[in-house]
Amino acid sequence: MFLLGLEATSELSWREQRWGRHFLEAEQSFVAVYEPYCKNWAKNIRIQDSRPANGPSPVSKPIARMQEKMRTWDAQLINFKSELPAFIVKPVSRVCKYPLLIDSLLKETSPETYPYYDELSNGLASMKRVVDKINAAERQVENIQLAASLCDRVIDWKGLNPATFGALLLDDIHAVSKDDKRRECYVFLFEEIVLFCVSAPGFPPVTQQFGNPHWRPWQTPLALKSHIFVADIMQTQSPETLPNTSSYPFELWCTGKENSRVQLWTIHMRYTSHREQWETEIKPFILKCAERRAHERSLRRTRRVPVVSTEQAEHSGFDSDDSESADTPTAESSQVSKLPSI
Numbered sequence: 001m002f003l004l005g006l007e008a009t010s011e012l013s014w015r016e017q018r019w020g021r022h023f024l025e026a027e028q029s030f031v032a033v034y035e036p037y038c039k040n041w042a043k044n045i046r047i048q049d050s051r052p053a054n055g056p057s058p059v060s061k062p063i064a065r066m067q068e069k070m071r072t073w074d075a076q077l078i079n080f081k082s083e084l085p086a087f088i089v090k091p092v093s094r095v096c097k098y099p100l101l102i103d104s105l106l107k108e109t110s111p112e113t114y115p116y117y118d119e120l121s122n123g124l125a126s127m128k129r130v131v132d133k134i135n136a137a138e139r140q141v142e143n144i145q146l147a148a149s150l151c152d153r154v155i156d157w158k159g160l161n162p163a164t165f166g167a168l169l170l171d172d173i174h175a176v177s178k179d180d181k182r183r184e185c186y187v188f189l190f191e192e193i194v195l196f197c198v199s200a201p202g203f204p205p206v207t208q209q210f211g212n213p214h215w216r217p218w219q220t221p222l223a224l225k226s227h228i229f230v231a232d233i234m235q236t237q238s239p240e241t242l243p244n245t246s247s248y249p250f251e252l253w254c255t256g257k258e259n260s261r262v263q264l265w266t267i268h269m270r271y272t273s274h275r276e277q278w279e280t281e282i283k284p285f286i287l288k289c290a291e292r293r294a295h296e297r298s299l300r301r302t303r304r305v306p307v308v309s310t311e312q313a314e315h316s317g318f319d320s321d322d323s324e325s326a327d328t329p330t331a332e333s334s335q336v337s338k339l340p341s342i
Helices: 002-010 019-049 061-072 083-107 117-153 272-303
Strands: 168-178 181-190 193-199 222-229 233-237 248-254 263-269
Touching: 002 019, 019 083, 019 117, 083 117, 117 168, 168 272, 181 222, 181 272, 233 272, 248 272, 263 272
Parallel strands: none
Antiparallel strands: 168 181, 168 263, 181 193, 193 222, 233 248, 248 263
């Protein structure tokens, strides 16, 4: 119906063409169709990409048999490894381009020259919502798979239990600094904890992996260098940056047990959008933990008995690593007397 509607609209005169209406009417249908499609696509692409060259297939036997048959059809139909993924993702790419197409129409019109300008603008908003939901669905699948793979990739959890981390929200490679130490890390934001990891001993550092076409960051064995419990994060801050900067710092101010010292961790993002994502994802969990602490204090005052704190383990800086030195020398950090205003 959507395609038929577009074709019928194209036959009308310009002032009668209501392009925005079709996108508004199709919003729920697009979400119902493409959200599960993207979930399955993201899941299958990661499974296929992680399959060993000569090892057993991680998929079911019927699917594995179909894969083998399709490989024999490469010359006649499509290359299974290089062309099939691009072919499967085409419908998703088309939907994600709709906002760009509608926006180009809006730029060529105005409320004075086009009677359905507002409707077209609303159509643009509806397609942006569709794309956001599709991207969120794809990220959800990828995060579930990535979180599961970490259980095997991290060589030593140092007493931490991955089952208590909650859902994985964000991950990327960032420069991280604390106490005048700075290094590139794999950073994982879970609902309950932030992990800072580096490549395991015997594997190239992350800075040497960029540009390697065979690098699979989700398969690299990792060493856990440090962590922050979300319950210990008191507040976050995004300092102002100079124009044309290449780094966007995101500060985490945390409670510290050592000499009651407040600890400052800075994650240096490559894009301002990354920093905004962190703000959006982590703020609700910080507020939730603050409310839980307030509730515990209220119970303690009411019952006048000690309440076992749910706060976990004291933080430390990066562990020493003889094989990989920090970018800057260590310096004694001064005690922070108060937090900066947000």
